[in-house]
Amino acid sequence: METFDVVIVGAGPAGGHCARLLAEAGVQILLVERSPDFAINSFSSAGTPLETLQTYRLPDSVVGSFWQKLVVVSSHNTGKWESQQPLGAVLDFTKLREFLADTVRQAGGDVWMGCQYLRHVYEEQSLMVTLKSRSQPAEVTVKTKILVDATGPARAVMYARERDKPPFISGTGLEYLIEVDVECYQTHANALTFLLGHKWIPKGYSWVFPMEPNRLKVGAGALRLKHTIVSEEVPLKRSIELLLHDYLKPQTYKILDIHGATLRYCSQLQDVYYRDRVVAIGDAVSTVNFLGGEGIRHAMHSATIAAHHIQRHLNHQTSDFQAYQREMYAVFRTQWNLSERMGIKKYLQDTDELVDRFVSYLQPLSLEDVVDILFFYKFGKTRKGLGPYLQRKLTAVWNLLYQGLHKQELHK
Ligand SMILES: Cc1cc2nc3c(=O)[nH]c(=O)nc-3n(C[C@H](O)[C@H](O)[C@H](O)COP(=O)(O)OP(=O)(O)OC[C@H]3O[C@@H](n4cnc5c(N)ncnc54)[C@H](O)[C@@H]3O)c2cc1C
Structure with a gap:
């Protein structure tokens, strides 16, 4: 043995x-x-x-593409940020x-x-x-x-x-690896794009991530729980099709692979x-x-x-x-x-108007600050050295994210 x-x-x-x-x-x-x-x-x-x-x-050999742009699209709003340096990778x-x-x-x-x-x-x-x-x-x-x-x-x-x-809270993601025309790829190369809000996908978000030349990952993920406002159950496939036809609009595309999985969070x-x-x-x-x-x-x-x-x-x-x-x-x-708690609130309780407002509050910030907020939740750090206008915007983002949560939870 x-x-x-x-x-x-x-x-x-x-x-x-x-x-x-x-x-x-x-x-x-x-x-x-x-x-x-x-x-x-x-x-x-x-x-x-x-x-x-x-x-x-x-090593770089596990990287499909680097990203230095971030795009967040809600039902009626778009925020775009760009850095001179790569800030991340799509592996x-x-x-x-x-x-x-x-x-x-x-x-x-x-x-x-x-x-x-x-x-x-x-x-x-x-x-x-x-x-x-x-x-x-x-x-x-x-x-x-x-x-x-x-x-x-x-x-x-x-x-x-x-x-x-x-018991677990489940969320399922579905993703297509697609080959698109050069023009469509160039528009989305180097950028992570997230689509939020009731128009695109009520209980989660959909995304466009770049891979090697002319290849994009397009996907949608949603929680398997009821939304307090939106009662319609939208299949993930329909959210991806909406993203493809109303947002990405490639001249041509070919689906190379379809994959997905369910995450189970305790x-x-x-x-x-x-x-x-x-x-x-x-x-x-x-x-x-x-x-x-x-x-x-x-x-x-x-x-x-x-x-x-x-x-x-x-x-x-x-x-x-x-x-x-x-x-x-x-x-x-x-x-x-x-x-x-924030995820439950954002994906299952917020009105579409609140999601739009979240994007507009992020708009004046730098990409580095948005990455700190979305990937590292570093509100304290980004407040330092900012002028009063940006400080007000950050406070608004903070309030929107945390609205409805009990104060003691923030200090646990
Ligand atoms: C659609 C989707 C998109 C995602 N996008 C991102 C993203 O952009 N960025 C990010 O950071 N994370 C993303 N994630 C989350 C990320 O992929 C996971 O959190 C991560 O893979 C967890 O790693 P793990 O090793 O813990 O588990 P897993 O990656 O799930 O690995 C578990 C492994 O165990 C194997 N296994 C299971 N049962 C057995 C068994 N009985 N015997 C032997 N082997 C077994 C499975 O085959 C699997 O390979 C995404 C997840 C999904 C579903």
Whole structure:
């Protein structure tokens, strides 16, 4: 029977990065992924700020395109911002995960693709993990000291049965990779475009992200809950068609791929972070940000934190993973709980007029400030050094976002 120090189930950004860090530290790793090929489940739009590349040592080869413009379109308003420098990247989600898996192999770890986790049991000091490979008829059992659940919304390791899982708030995203005419591509190259508001998509947002020349990702994502004002259920496909025909208006386009996935977020971060020697990371503990739906760098951040605590456990410096959960809460809890409340308000309760007003308040700000607000929520920082006019605008953005939330929540 094969024996490892750590078995990580799920080779998404969280599992791939955690496996990479541990393998680089000399830990005996097995990374298991049920998909036989990363191109099959390339569901993520993978837009991210530039810091992701530096913080997680990602090469340009995983980048589909860089962005230095931001466009926010509401039902009756448009905000456009541009910087002289690239501020972020749209990653190629297939290449990102291939890169992480390759670095695991290069550092001496094992990666088993097309291999599904089935169950685990404890046997004295070890965990016995049963897996099913697509290429072999029989189940395989491996032995490990620590098992990591990096299966994202499936949380397949932490919960043996569906009925044991806590209730989740679900959001589904659907995306087309399309090839467009040169003129259409040039208009949207280097820009992340978000469409909000009741006209475009009442319970979420739709988007246009650039990839390599003449290719765009167009998508729509919405919460699976009722809107307090809009009663009509709009299928995601219809929102994408609306975006294509009323906003993008390409002369020609060809659909190259259709993909999507459902994210499952546990309200107030009530996920189980560890159970004995099983540790959960990434979207398995709701690291995706509820407001923006951005999750790659946060999943990788959780992987970094977990890798540190796993090494401490392997070195007998700690007997459980309480400190891991504490650190995760310190990093995520306050901001994530606030984002959840803001997201519910923005996507399920706000009038269309409020969404329009939000865009008009953002308009006079610089791209760097808008990125700080939308990606990093840095209101305090951007207020410094601004004239009274911009300070008033920022205060208005702040009030609009937080209107209706209780004061004590902001100070938790
Ligand atoms: C449509 C859409 C668009 C998005 N756009 C963005 C974006 O622009 N920017 C951004 O930062 N984030 C985006 N996200 C969110 C981001 O992709 C996720 O937050 C991120 O992928 C989470 O990483 P993870 O490793 O925790 O989980 P995942 O990426 O979900 O990886 C989990 C892996 O586990 C595997 N797995 C599951 N069960 C088993 C099993 N039993 N055995 C073996 N393997 C298993 C799965 O196949 C999968 O590969 C988007 C999400 C969606 C759905």
